[in-house]
Amino acid sequence: MTVQGLLHGVDRVSEWSGKAAAWLIVCLTLVVCVEVFKRYILNAPTAWIFDLNAMLYGTLFMLCGAYTLSQNGHVRGDFLYGSMKPRTQAALDLALYFLFFLPGIAALSYSGWDYALLSWRINEHSNVTADGPPIYQFKAVIPIAGALVMMQGIAEIIRCVVCLRTGEWPVRLKDVQEMDVVGEQLAHSEYVDEESRKQVMGHTQEIQDAAAHRLVQAKGEHK
């Protein structure tokens, strides 16, 4: 198996788990709406709704951590970083993965395991209401998310090594991007002239990347 294959394999696992967890946002929306309806109109609030909401939201963002990392979606202070050469970026990242990333995520997986285990053993229930729902399964999300992020982090470390050797960042899996909406909006637009539409559609990602790196794109403008 090539290194690229391995990286994409790990990416896929992260992406799959993240996308599966992402649907919790739709569940959360529906659950909250049903609760609004029940409480406001039927006058019958649910006691454990607070716990349920927290569980949906907490599980959502924890399990999506690895997915976001695999898409390089965690915010970076890219003011200086953006203008560096890929090799410099990789060297910096590699060092910082060991220094900053591994200890915290190791704690999350390792101590998180103990934390969840204790909760399982005592059959812990929520104390928001007197008769709260169990929360040990919610606490079990911490070590699971920790392990996923750890795995993705190791893949990122390998990415840094590959980049150090080749001088280029290995490609990531394609996924939906924030800028995609520009293309969709333009596809349905009626008043935009064809020329400017063509110029932008399909290039939105390049514009995004150029802006992130504070670059002025091509067309021979040098400042």
Place this chain on the structure above:
Amino acid sequence: MSDPYLGLTMLGLIVAAIMMGFPTAFTLMGLGMIFGYVAFWDPALPWYDNRIFDLMVQRTFGGMNNDTLLSIPLFVFMGYVIERSALVDKMFYSVQLAFRRVPASLAVTTLLVCAFWGMASGIVGAVVVLMGVIALRPMLNAGYDIRLASGAITAGGTLGILIPPSVMLIVYAAVAGQSIVKLYAAAIIPGFFLAFLYIVYIIGWAVLDPKIAPKIPEDQYRLPVPDWLKRLERGAKGSVFPTLLASVVNPGLALGGKTADGKDITYGTIAKNALASLIPIAFAFTLFSTAWWYVVIHSAPQAIPTIVEQVETETVQNETMRELGADAEEEEEAGIPVDAAASQKFGALGGLEGQAPDEAVDHIPENFFVWFWGLAATYAFLLGVYYRRMDGEQLEILKLLSASVMPLAMLASIVLSAILFGITTASESAAVGAVGALYLAAFNKYRSHAIWASLVGMIAGIAFGTMRNEIPTYIVAAVLGAIFTGTAWCWLRDLTSSRQLIGTLKESTFLTAKTTAMVCWLFVGSALFSAVFALHGGQGLIERWVLGMDLSPLMFLILAQAIIFILGWPLEWTEIIVIFVPIFIPLLAHYNVDPVLFAIMVAVNLQAAFLSPPVAMSAFYLKGVAPSHVTLNQIFAGMMPYMLIVILCMVIMYVWPGMTLWLPRFLYGG
């Protein structure tokens, strides 16, 4: 081993570490781990058994249980769905027609559309790129000054992150232990005021120097008016309004003609046009009657405001005394009573409605009636002028406007008023808003289905409303019923048959997942960081140091805002809010600075950060889509004045705190 100077080292290192470009969430986590390890170091224990590991897990669980952050995925989801369902270029076209007689009309339109769309979506990059395509070229073709054109786009695009519902304010609320509801109420007036200042600047510049924004020839912006509407025009101004209404009763006046696409005029066409022409009146009526209802009937004196007040002061005290880490449990404690008080306040309504109005009079702000009737009369006069001049073309513009702008405007106002009037908590109205956004997406595809299902839902909602039998319940139940049933029906239909909408849903869901994970992991990282920072006593040291400088409150405020302004150059708003804002918050009480005012000033200040050369991303986004003769320097030159306007706005906010604090005080007391 803990040492305040280690804490300070942490703070110094964090700026340098963030600049190294590593994902900030993990940078914060890592620094927290390293310094926490030192703080908890106990030679008697093996190296792998350090309490920092447990603290890390505890803080993570705190982040997972945080009920303020709960709103983030919901609002973000709403934004992504709206982005994909409201067509910006139609909005731009119709708003531009409506404003075509205003000086620099294209620039004003651009600013308004940017702000309006950005308010819903909140993603600066996408707004700027999209408006760069839709608005920049028409402006340049019309001979507008490049600086004017680019400034309007970049400044408008960033406004969206300030005007509620904004994710930035949720993160701020989570970090500062404020209530989201209060921050939203406080941000509305300054947000619109800032937009107003921008527009004044654009129009002022265009009036003083007409060369920069040449008038667009009338014939370029004419709407074709169907013949049958032309025939209805009467009087010197050619108003169609009276004859249109008359033809509802007497269809013979209009029947017999053809519509634009060649169909016969039916009674349905007449009714639709007549309804469309009534929209401004309906809008005014809703606005004024809601204000009247809220002030005169709803806000009768109750003991509740004092409860809210107590809770608020408690929150502030907690904030000053406790360590800085965002402590979920304490926030819960503070958060629940507010909601409870709000629902209690609302629940008490039924009993109060019938009660003596003289009791209520005490609570009505001074001069309310003068203002109310004054504004109502002014508005009625303007409406009168508008209807007198409403020729066929105006009616067509109104129809375009209501098709493109109104759905989104209604959704935004439902969400905001549900939050502000305490009908639902912020996260609940975000969820309702998200469903509303799904409704909009479905409405575009299955218009008639959506309308009929909503009508059924509305009736069902009203039927449910009889269980409580209060006027507000009827309204809320009807709205909820209409939205829920309409959405459920259209989406079920779509999912079982053509599946046109599933793409929108998938994209929005996955993007929401990524954005939420980004913000919340950052929050987890900063929770650990600030816990360790406080553990070392770094916070105490900073407090003593700042207090030792013996600043006046104004100097403190200027210092704090200047620091945030400077940090805004290299850093993103997320980083500034989760790392640096918490350092200032405990000091606010000492200097008697209102925490809500401070919050909104920070939010306005961060606007400037988005507009500051040479790092502002918006400029690079715009450059990416602009024609090649537009240089980066011209874009920056266009942005600079807006930075000054932001500063001016902050000065006005300071001089006149009532602008920010009036609405939250009026709505929630305290």
